[in-house]
Every structure is written in structure tokens, then in C-alpha cells.
Amino acid sequence: GALRVLLGGFFALAGAAKLSPISAPASEQMKxxxxxxxxxxxxxxxxxQPDxxxxQTAVGWLELLAGLLLLVGPPMLQEMSNLxxxxxxxGAIFTLAALKESxxxxxxxxxxxxxLLLLNVGQLLGQTKKVVRSSRKKIPGTFKESWER
Known part of the structure; x- marks a missing residue:
């Protein structure tokens, strides 16, 4: 819950910052x-090689939309946004490493x-629990029915 909201909000804001010229120096620096x-x-x-x-615009929109979907989207879209x-x-880490940044x-x-990976693991564990719970309910019923026949 909280981690997803935090990350969704962060990426939405980061994306919005790339799309809008908030302040000239920051905008020039980003360019x-x-x-x-x-x-x-x-x-x-x-x-x-992109222009x-x-x-910048593509990354901005991707972060903004994926951040918003992570924040308020249905579970399937949250997972896709996370991915x-x-x-x-x-890609960002690869880019910074290629530029030999500190x-x-x-x-x-x-x-x-x-x-994001932590959130991914949390979502996977949540799904696994649901699957295990639903399969547990089915097994005793099926087993019991086979004895009654």
C-alpha cells in the first residue's frame, strides 16, 4: 500500500517535472x-539515437502515466506500470554507468x-497467498465428494 503510493507519487512528479518548464535553470540542466x-x-x-x-518528453510521459497508474490504477495496470x-x-542505471557518473x-x-523490485515481490507474494487460499478451499471439497460417490 504505502510503498506503491510513495513510488507512484514520486514517478508522477518526476515525469511532470520533465514535461513542464518549471524553472529555467532546472529546465536547461535537464535538457x-x-x-x-x-x-x-x-x-x-x-x-x-533519439532526439x-x-x-526527455517520452521519459516524462512514461514516468507520469506509469506513476499515476501505479498510484490509482487497477491491479493489472499497477503491475504493468511497475514493470x-x-x-x-x-535503463537509467545503464545510462549513468555508460556516462561513468559517480x-x-x-x-x-x-x-x-x-x-520497485520490493513492490514487485510484495505483489507476487500477495498473488501467491490468494492462489494458495483459493486452492485450499477447493481441495477438501473435491476430496470429500469423491468419498461420497
């Missing part, structure tokens, strides 16, 4: 970052990835 990010884009190996502004954000954080620069992305 400069995405120029660097585009330089080490993983698909560059295959000849695809930095489009890249998308997990992949996004893996560990302190990578920490926010690593922490977010860790929390």
Missing part, C-alpha cells in the same frame, strides 16, 4: 542531461529500482 543520455542510448549500437527533447518503471530504472549520482535510480 543538458538528456543530450548526454541520448549520446549513450542503448539502441545507438543499432544506429538509433534529446523527444527522449515499465523497473525497466526504465534499469555512484552518488546513480543512488536515486538504484534506490528506486530496489523499491
Amino acid at each position: 543538458a542531461l538528456f543530450v548526454q543520455f541520448a549520446e549513450v542510448f542503448p539502441l545507438k549500437l543499432f544506429g538509433y 534529446p527533447m523527444n527522449y 515499465l518503471l523497473t525497466l526504465l530504472m534499469m 555512484l552518488s549520482t546513480c543512488i536515486p535510480a538504484i534506490v528506486c529500482l530496489g523499491l
Whole structure:
């Protein structure tokens, strides 16, 4: 519950910040970052390098929408959002490593990835419990019916 709300809110805000020119210096700084990010884009190996502004906009929308779905979406969309954000954080860590950034620069992305994975495990455990509970209810009934025949 709380972790999902925290992460959903965080990513929604992070995405919104990438989409809106809040303050000029911060906006310029973010543009400069995405120029660097585009330089080490993983698909560059295959000849695809995104336009930095489009890249920033795409990441912004992805974070905003996935964050909102994580926050208020139905369970299936929450799981899909979690997966998308997990992949996004893996990409962020890859990008920062490719740029040879300091560990302190990578920490926010690593922490977010860790929390998303923790949330993933929590969701999986929740589903497993439901499956185990529902299968337990069925087994005794089936067993009992086979004796009554």
C-alpha cells in the first residue's frame, strides 16, 4: 500500500517535472542531461539515437502515466506500470554507468529500482497467498465428494 503510493507519487512528479518548464535553470540542466543520455542510448549500437527533447518528453510521459497508474490504477495496470518503471530504472542505471557518473549520482535510480523490485515481490507474494487460499478451499471439497460417490 504505502510503498506503491510513495513510488507512484514520486514517478508522477518526476515525469511532470520533465514535461513542464518549471524553472529555467532546472529546465536547461535537464535538457543538458538528456543530450548526454541520448549520446549513450542503448539502441545507438543499432544506429538509433533519439532526439534529446523527444527522449526527455517520452521519459516524462512514461514516468507520469506509469506513476499515476501505479498510484490509482487497477491491479493489472499497477503491475504493468511497475514493470515499465523497473525497466526504465534499469535503463537509467545503464545510462549513468555508460556516462561513468559517480555512484552518488546513480543512488536515486538504484534506490528506486530496489523499491520497485520490493513492490514487485510484495505483489507476487500477495498473488501467491490468494492462489494458495483459493486452492485450499477447493481441495477438501473435491476430496470429500469423491468419498461420497
